[in-house]
Amino acid sequence: MIINAQQTSEPRTYLDRILEHWHKDEDAEALVQGAQRLTRGEARRRLFRLGHALRRQGLEPGDGVGLFLANRVDSVLVQLAVHLIGCRVVFLPPEPGPGELAALVEQSRARAVVTDPLFARRAADAAGRSIHAPELLSLGPCEQECTDLLALAAECPAVRPDGVPAPEGDEAVTVLYTGGTLGRPKLAAHSHRLYDTLVGLVADDPQDSGSSFFPTMDPGTDRVLAATLLTHGSGHLTSIQALVTGSALVVLPEFEAGAALAVLSEERITATMFVPPMLYALLDHPECVPGALPALRRIVVGGAASSPSRLQQAVEVFGPVLSQGYGQSEALGIAAFGAEDLASEGHGGPSSGAAAVARYPTPRSRSVVKTARRRCPSRQVGEVCVRGETVMLGYYEDPERTAEALHDGWLRTGDMGYLDAEGYLYLVDRAKDIIVTGSTSDNVYSRVLEDFLLTLPGVRNAAALGVPDEEYGEAVQIFLATADDADVDPDAVGAAVTAELGELYTPRKTVLLHQLPTTKVGKVDKKALRAEWTGAALAMS
Numbered sequence: 001m002i003i004n005a006q007q008t009s010e011p012r013t014y015l016d017r018i019l020e021h022w023h024k025d026e027d028a029e030a031l032v033q034g035a036q037r038l039t040r041g042e043a044r045r046r047l048f049r050l051g052h053a054l055r056r057q058g059l060e061p062g063d064g065v066g067l068f069l070a071n072r073v074d075s076v077l078v079q080l081a082v083h084l085i086g087c088r089v090v091f092l093p094p095e096p097g098p099g100e101l102a103a104l105v106e107q108s109r110a111r112a113v114v115t116d117p118l119f120a121r122r123a124a125d126a127a128g129r130s131i132h133a134p135e136l137l138s139l140g141p142c143e144q145e146c147t148d149l150l151a152l153a154a155e156c157p158a159v160r161p162d163g164v165p166a167p168e169g170d171e172a173v174t175v176l177y178t179g180g181t182l183g184r185p186k187l188a189a190h191s192h193r194l195y196d197t198l199v200g201l202v203a204d205d206p207q208d209s210g211s212s213f214f215p216t217m218d219p220g221t222d223r224v225l226a227a228t229l230l231t232h233g234s235g236h237l238t239s240i241q242a243l244v245t246g247s248a249l250v251v252l253p254e255f256e257a258g259a260a261l262a263v264l265s266e267e268r269i270t271a272t273m274f275v276p277p278m279l280y281a282l283l284d285h286p287e288c289v290p291g292a293l294p295a296l297r298r299i300v301v302g303g304a305a306s307s308p309s310r311l312q313q314a315v316e317v318f319g320p321v322l323s324q325g326y327g328q329s330e331a332l333g334i335a336a337f338g339a340e341d342l343a344s345e346g347h348g349g350p351s352s353g354a355a356a357v358a359r360y361p362t363p364r365s366r367s368v369v370k371t372a373r374r375r376c377p378s379r380q381v382g383e384v385c386v387r388g389e390t391v392m393l394g395y396y397e398d399p400e401r402t403a404e405a406l407h408d409g410w411l412r413t414g415d416m417g418y419l420d421a422e423g424y425l426y427l428v429d430r431a432k433d434i435i436v437t438g439s440t441s442d443n444v445y446s447r448v449l450e451d452f453l454l455t456l457p458g459v460r461n462a463a464a465l466g467v468p469d470e471e472y473g474e475a476v477q478i479f480l481a482t483a484d485d486a487d488v489d490p491d492a493v494g495a496a497v498t499a500e501l502g503e504l505y506t507p508r509k510t511v512l513l514h515q516l517p518t519t520k521v522g523k524v525d526k527k528a529l530r531a532e533w534t535g536a537a538l539a540m541s
């Protein structure tokens with residue numbers, strides 16, 4: 001193990017890079033959430049104190065610390081503090097079922113769990129079920145039996161904890177939960193190389209829009225809004241990229257379109273990231289008009305597929321500031337599609353065809369499309385496989401599932417797509433969302449169907465699912481969120497789908513809703529739709 005130097009001329013970790021900013025211009029704003037505003041100096045001292053407070057709980061380098069947190073400034077700082085003392089960050093999802101949370105705590109071998117006071121009861125329940133009996137710490141006073149980490153930190157020295165070994169190359173420093181936690185949870189483990197890549201990208205080539213979500217145009221003057229969950233890859237990446245570039249980070253506790261617009265405007269936000277339903281909700285807000293947010297110069301939309309027509313609408317409202325980020329918990333920041341490309345019609349942008357899929361250059365992480373381990377020729381659909389520094393080490397303590405996902409250094413993403421002759425990557429669907437139907441068992445790409453549905457008047461959001469069908473195995477069922485005053489006729493929708501995409505895509509059933517359910521991360525929750533609506537009784541068909 002190498003011992004980290006206290007002060008080095010060249011920052012060597014992402015934390016060194018952040019602290020380098022936080023040692024300069026100490027009165028500049030660093031972290032904001034509502035009325036809570038921390039300068040760089042205050043943020044630095046609070047971070048050091050939290051590091052010592054965690055150590056006083058007996059945590060040692062290499063120990064796992066579960067983070068069961070809401071979007072708050074102190075959540076950002078405690079995550080940094082866990083890394084500062086050489087421990088492993090284990091992100092826990094915000095609303096797991098009790099069994100799932102206990103399984104995550106168990107599988108991650110967390111020695112401590114830091115909880116938001118609001119979640120303390122559930123955290124205590126999960127910790128109590130774990131044979132590792134993790135210490136329970138709370139970010140503020142709470143009713144459960146747990147130590148108030150903030151109170152403890154207030155009594156600790158505001159100097160950097162020393163003697164922290166640098167992480168080994170293959171050591172898991174961050175563990176992210178991923179979907180599909182039926183039974184055993186899946187935890188994507190990343191090494192410090194993920195962060196080194198972020199720091200390297202920003203330092204080496206600030207103009208490169210590669211897999212860096214926020215190339216800073218004016219280092220140090222950006223104001224970034226973390227609107228997605230800090231404990232999910234999207235929010236984590238957003239916050240780290242903001243801080244390593246010396247930007248001020250504003251944290252949005254809970255997404256609601258009106259509140260988000262107010263914060264974007266009042267805080268003069270220059271860059272942010274949204275998952276698609278957040279972007280759509282903003283676009284549907286009456287105060288979201290061209291020119292409303294003059295400071296905004298970068299919006300990354302990603303975490304799920306976004307519809308070309310909605311992206312086009314966003315470009316019209318916000319200007320050429322939209323870019324797309326494609327990634328997953330197993331490989332953060334796989335590729336980005338730049339704002340200029342997305343705004344220009346002639347370059348595969350959103351208006352280039354209703355059913356067109358998004359298009360991404362893949363400069364940083366290499367991507368190929370494969371079928372049964374063979375590389376597909378251009379334009380043939382296969383599974384997207386990626387390799388590079390941002391690909392996980394594997395699933396934590398799960399060699400079996402790691403072996404299924406990683407082959408010779410290539411990660412199978414579970415996403416289906418194709419590359420064109422220029423090497424641009426088009427995503428067509430998540431493999432598990434493809435609907436296999438019709439007399440010849442053909443593929444219906446739910447994403448292609450959703451993109452088309454979103455071009456229809458009155459349709460605000462759309463989801464397509466395959467439901468069991470005696471004749472064809474699966475049949476297409478669609479869910480449309482419609483505008484209040486819209487009079488959407490399911491038969492007309494079906495006819496429009498047939499005319500544009502053919503018989504195979506024609507929905508067997510259509511359900512009209514005011515809103516589609518979303519996960520806590522903000523993505524459309526297809527599992528919830530399936531559970532609630534694909535039974536016998538349907539409100540509308």
Ligand code: AMP
Nearest residue numbers: 302303304305325326327328329415430
């Ligand atoms: P998660 O691990 O929860 O972040 O989910 C990752 C999945 O979301 C990916 O495997 C993709 O299926 C999907 N996804 C993320 N970003 C995009 C994007 N920009 N376009 C299309 N799908 C995306």
